[in-house]
Every structure is written in structure tokens, then in C-alpha cells.
Amino acid sequence: MSKKTRKKSSKKSLPQSSKTSARKPAAAKPVRTTAKAPAKTPKAKVKAKASKPVAKKSPKPAKMAATKDKTAAAKESHKAASKPLKSNPSAIQKPATPKPEPAAVAIEGGKAPGFRLPRDGGDSVALTDYAGQKLVLFFYPRADTPGCTREAIDFTRLRSDFAEAGTAVLGISADTVKAQESFRNKHELAIPLISDERHEMLEAYGAWGEKSMYGRSFMGIIRTTVLIGANGRIARIWRNVRVDGHADEVLAAARELTG
Incomplete structure (x- = not known):
């Protein structure tokens, strides 16, 4: 082969190589297709969103939330209304049963509180039984x-002396009638003993109250003696009595009392 033919063949081969080199970028077509694919995806998403029945399902949760709010509000209103209903009856019942203050009743110069209670022997004793005469009431703890x-x-011991002074004597405690009878028989007592187990007479005459012993406070009978005149009024009251010589002191006061 001569040089000219070689040149010609080389010239002819050049365009083929250029063609091949130009075809290489055409192989990058899949890249173009991938670039187009993202453009299609939003369309698919839009279609998918449009296909979902969003508008139809949304009212159901709203209705359920509304019904829940209504039931919750009804429960809260019911609870709020039930609280005052419970507190109101107790507030009404408290002032319905006020307790009287016995200290304000049994005072010197005041009218003696009436009573009727059982005594030893099975009989009963009342204040009206001693109307028109003087009366001594001595309250003892036990x-x-x-x-x-x-x-x-x-x-x-001084019973006859009290009788001469026109004065009757009664002993009162919270013991049972049976205990009072045993007490009377054991010590040969000649004074009627009254049983006030409910503390009605004790409270009325101020003989029931707070006591203390060995540093401990408790409710019990306060040793008390009351002298009532023939007019039915309290002439004198002895509180926290000391036993020694007390009966003689009461006899002297009964003798001096004219009304």
C-alpha cells in the first residue's frame, strides 16, 4: 500500500471514529430518562392524593370528638352538682340539734332545773316531790x-338535823340502780340515791364536765352540792367539794336559809 492510499484510508476512518465518539454521549440516554422520572413522580403522588377520600373521612373524627366533649362536659357538670348536694344536708343538720349549756341554767339565784329519775328501791324521784321545802342535792362521782x-x-349521820331544818337530802351519781342499792345496803345509808345514767340531771346542774387525773383529761362527775330553797330557786352551789366537814357546812347554810 502506498502512502496516498494510507492517507485516504486514514481520512476515511476518521469520520467513523468521530461517529463512534459522538455516539458515546447517546449512551447517556438512561440519565435523561431518570431525570424525567422525578417529573412523573409528583403526578403519581397527586393522583394518589386525589384518589383518597380525605373529605369523606374527616367529618367522622370531628363528630366523635364533639360527642366526647359533650359526654365529658356532662360528666363534669354532674360531678360539680353532686358536691354541694352532699355538703348541704350536713350543713342543715348541724344547727338542728344544739346542746344546751347546763352552766347557764344551774346558777345561784336561778330556778332549779326539773328532773324525774329512778332511785334505789325501784321508785322514781322528781323535783316536784319536794315543792315547798328546802332540798339538798349532793352529786358524787362513784x-x-x-x-x-x-x-x-x-x-x-346528819339526816335528822336536816329534817329539823326543813330540808330533804338526795344523793345523785351515774351508777345503775342496782349499784346504788348495793351501796346503800353495804353502808346502811338512809338517804335516797338517784341513778342518772344518761347524765341528764348531772349536766343540768353543772356536775358533769372535764376532769384531770395524773395528767390525763376526761369527762366525768364533778363533786358538787346544790342547796335549793323552798321557793324552787338555787340558794347556793358548791363546786369541787372536799368531803371532810362538807356535810356540816351545808347543814349550817340550810339552817340560815329562810326562803
């Missing part, structure tokens, strides 16, 4: 205890 026994024996 039957057959040392101090109460000495006090009851002293009033029994």
Missing part, C-alpha cells in the same frame, strides 16, 4: 369509793 362513801355516811 358509789362505794372512799370519798363518796364518807360523804354519804356524813349526810346520813
Whole structure:
């Protein structure tokens, strides 16, 4: 082959190589297709969103939320209304049962509170039984205890002297009638003993109240003696009585009392 033919063949081969080199970028067509694919995806999403029944499903949760709010509001209103209903009856009932203050009743110069209670022997005793005469009431804490026994024996010893002064004597405690009878029989007491288990007479005459012993406070009978005149009014009251010589002091006051 001559040089000319070689040049010609080389010239002819050049366009083929250029054609091949130009065809190489055409192989990048898949890149173009991938670039087009993202453009299609938003259309698919839009179609998918449009295909979903969003407008139809949205009212259901709204209705459910509305019904829940209504039921919750109804429950809250019911609870709020039930609280005052419970508190109102108790507030009405409290002032319905006021307790009287016995200290304001049994005072010197005031009218003696009436009573009717059982006594030893099975009978009953009332204030009206002693109308028109003087009366001594001695309240003692408990039957057959040392101090109460000495006090009851002293009033029994002076019974005839009280009778001469126109004065009757009654002993009162919260013991049962049976306990009062045992107390009377054991010490041969000649004074009627009244049983006030409900503390009605004790409270009316101020003989029931707070006491203390060995640093402990408790409710009990306060040793008290009351002298009532023939006019039915309280002439004198002895509180926190000391037993020794007390019956003689009461007898002297009864003798001096004219009304």
C-alpha cells in the first residue's frame, strides 16, 4: 500500500471514529430518562392524593370528638352538682340539734332545773316531790369509793338535823340502780340515791364536765352540792367539794336559809 492510499484510508476512518465518539454521549440516554422520572413522580403522588377520600373521612373524627366533649362536659357538670348536694344536708343538720349549756341554767339565784329519775328501791324521784321545802342535792362521782362513801355516811349521820331544818337530802351519781342499792345496803345509808345514767340531771346542774387525773383529761362527775330553797330557786352551789366537814357546812347554810 502506498502512502496516498494510507492517507485516504486514514481520512476515511476518521469520520467513523468521530461517529463512534459522538455516539458515546447517546449512551447517556438512561440519565435523561431518570431525570424525567422525578417529573412523573409528583403526578403519581397527586393522583394518589386525589384518589383518597380525605373529605369523606374527616367529618367522622370531628363528630366523635364533639360527642366526647359533650359526654365529658356532662360528666363534669354532674360531678360539680353532686358536691354541694352532699355538703348541704350536713350543713342543715348541724344547727338542728344544739346542746344546751347546763352552766347557764344551774346558777345561784336561778330556778332549779326539773328532773324525774329512778332511785334505789325501784321508785322514781322528781323535783316536784319536794315543792315547798328546802332540798339538798349532793352529786358524787362513784358509789362505794372512799370519798363518796364518807360523804354519804356524813349526810346520813346528819339526816335528822336536816329534817329539823326543813330540808330533804338526795344523793345523785351515774351508777345503775342496782349499784346504788348495793351501796346503800353495804353502808346502811338512809338517804335516797338517784341513778342518772344518761347524765341528764348531772349536766343540768353543772356536775358533769372535764376532769384531770395524773395528767390525763376526761369527762366525768364533778363533786358538787346544790342547796335549793323552798321557793324552787338555787340558794347556793358548791363546786369541787372536799368531803371532810362538807356535810356540816351545808347543814349550817340550810339552817340560815329562810326562803
